[in-house]
Amino acid sequence: MDMMVSRWIDVGALEDIPRRGARVVKTPAGCIAVFRTEADEVFALDDRCPHKGGPLSQGIVHGRSVTCPLHNWVIDLATGQAKAPDEGRVATVPLRSEGGRLLLDLARMASRAA
């Protein structure tokens, strides 16, 4: 059975990420892109576009979306869903913000590594 225990890891502060920008968290199971919107919301997604694997962290952030730098797919940051007409989805990573610190749940990585 695929029971996963949460593994909340502190990856940095909100201020470390520019507004309308992103930073990367490197893990042995691949990179995770952590986005900060104009309105100071934060989201974490796998740093791979569902199209050709482009690094989403390098895209332009607008509203609650990011445009992939390789071929301009637009990905919804909250759901990981590509916007029509493109189809595809990128995995989201649970993220919690506590007192200005950002925590990622990397349970998935632990189970992958196990």
Add this chain to the structure above:
Amino acid sequence: MSATHQYHGSGRSGPERLVVIGNGMAAGRMVEELVTKSPGLYDITIFGAEPRVNYDRIMLSPVLSGEKEYDEIIIHDDAWYTTHGVTLLKGRMVTAIDRTAKKLTCEDGFELDYDKLLIATGSSPFVIPVPGAELPEVLTYRDQGDVEKMLTAAAKGGSAVVIGGGLLGLEAAAGLRARGMEVTVLHLMPTLMERQLDPSAGYLLERAVEARDIRVITRANTHEIVAKDGHVSAVRLDDGREIPADLVVMAAGIRPNAWLAKEAGLAVNRGVLVDDGMATDDPDIFAIGECVEHRGVCYGLVAPLYEMAKVLARRLMGDAEAAYNGMAISTKLKVTGIDLFSAGDFAEGEGREEIVLRDPARNVYRRLILEDNRIVGIVLYGDTGDSAWFFQLLKDGSDIAELRDTLIFGPAYAGGSPLDPTAAVAALPDEAEICGCNGVCKGTIVAAISEGGHNSLDAVRAHTKASGSCGTCTGLVEQLLELTLGDGYERDAVQPICGCSELGHDEVRRLIVAQELKSLPAVMQELGWKTSCGCAKCRPALNYYLLATWPGEYEDDYQSRFINERVHANIQKDGTYSVVPRMWGGLTSPDELRAIADVADKFNIPTVKVTGGQRIDLLGVKKEDLPAVWADLNAAGMVSGHAYGKSLRTVKTCVGTDWCRFGTQDSTGLGVELEKFLWGSWTPHKVKLAVSGCPRNCAEATCKDFGVICVDSGYELHFAGAAGMHVKGTEVLCTVASEEEVLEYCGALIQLYREQARYLERIYKWAARVGVDTVREQVVEDHDKRKRLYARFVFSQKFSQSDPWAERVQGRDAHEFKPLAQVSLEDVA
């Protein structure tokens, strides 16, 4: 017998003694509730640090500006305290609480016992610890004493600098300006009141503040307050700018004033920790107001403080159920003539949607943030008449699904159906003014259409001038065309810049110039953008237009640039980057080549390739290695080749008269000169040049954006060639005699392109659209225009020629090249 002993006995009977430390608005409201609802229940003594009664601090701004007197803002006068049997000890500062003995001690040694204690010590202004902060003319803005000091300073005239562009800072600035001082507001963030307002409303606010002759400097980091003979003379910023000042007001925020509670050993975090009944961790000690922290929140606005006061009063009267549950708060700025309102949470969020209404002509901006069909955030600027209605919907958590279509228009439209826009125009009388700039009324426009036979927007605009200036009535004029011509009218099929706007690129460019729009929020507000922060299509275009239109004034918006221009390298399919140093005119040297070879070895760069533009490409560089790679290349004298930019790429050359037996001119030297002149400029799309030393054209100058063919008599200038998806030979511009003229004509042509082309339009496409002849007319035949274009290009180059690689080696945008965190397996195991 002194007052001391009167209260200082033991074993006394009668009502319990309630002692209140602090005589601000929260404490005042609590005591008022208590003595009006349960008179005589407690023997109440209040300590006030200020030598005053309880007054309305919120109204200090009108006192500062002269719209009110101090007497008018008093809440409880001396008689009130006497009437209600409350002892007020003014100007008495409590310095210690002895919880075991249940006794207070004052600065002057005065002591007093308590049965129940209320701490309402409020907050203290935060003074930025910069050199000079201790000077006598540096004030804070907190109480009537501060206002009196400001008024004394203002009476002497001179200049004031207010540090902090939040609510208090702006009110202080407006007050000091009203008192005749020259006022500058310094604000650390890019927009004013960024905690309460989004950037669009912040932009409108900044404009309104500036319209009152108050100078606003954003992104201003105070470095030092400069003194002369022991008095304030100026404020110096981090970037070296100095603003003259006779008075400095620090309005950079407040901190809960909790030291007394902390020294008494009570639980204190940012503020004094209280439960829902406003009790501290000592059951006989309570706290309310700005000094407390309730469920992790410290409040600085009056509504929640009054709510706390009511809850505590009920508790003290024996109602164990009374509880403060936190509350939604709203903000209004109290500067006459500036209307803004914000409430709730206006961050975008999962499952959240926004409704935006902008009316540029009336400076109105409204934004509602919805979640699950409920309003969770409100930002109103310019017309706040409906704020109470919206705020009630927010507080009640009302379901607005039924109202949604017309919600943003306010209660007047609630539940009604949206008007057909054409019907609204149809209903206007003939004398109704459509174009405010040129004073054109509806009847004139309709006559021009029906009688004058002008059946397009351009024709009506040319004939009547309607919509010819600011352009905001364009939509109305089009509606009149539709109304008058019926199906016979088809709107000009202008391709909008993107889904965020109805306007095309040309219209946006025209309006940026006409309305002197100088920031992204300005463009989005004034041109009625339908989103609050644009998209990946419009933002880079607008950023370019602003940069090209306002050199030296507009600050580049780095997050609106495509990744290549953000990190100054080309992203590759695997997420690595390629690095191309500049080789002026295609020339290199053994030292440069050695440095490139060393870099390739040192950083394990997998591919080294010669490009089509006569330089060398290092492919497969890891992003985090970029600054170190650049540092090594810089050390060998090489700079960025901008191979990634919508900017000058290369100037390809042949060897010319230096070596070639056919060469007619020094084509290599001219190429180097052109490249040194043009590099760094941002353009709508990439720009490639070539200079050939003779008509054999070895540098292939006739398929470039701008090409030069050297001939015996001088230089044949070419433009609008392409050799990409489309292959197109150049058009001949003209022939000139000297190298100076080559630079002048080339600079003028590129400037014309920078000013007229649409973003991502190459020179050949732009020339085809506007007409090759019109380009020749403006650059060749119109000598004055050419010289003006050239001068504007030279001016803008002053701000663009600094090596972006060297800047990043120095540490700029360092976050871009480092991961946020690196997590290992051990971390999650």
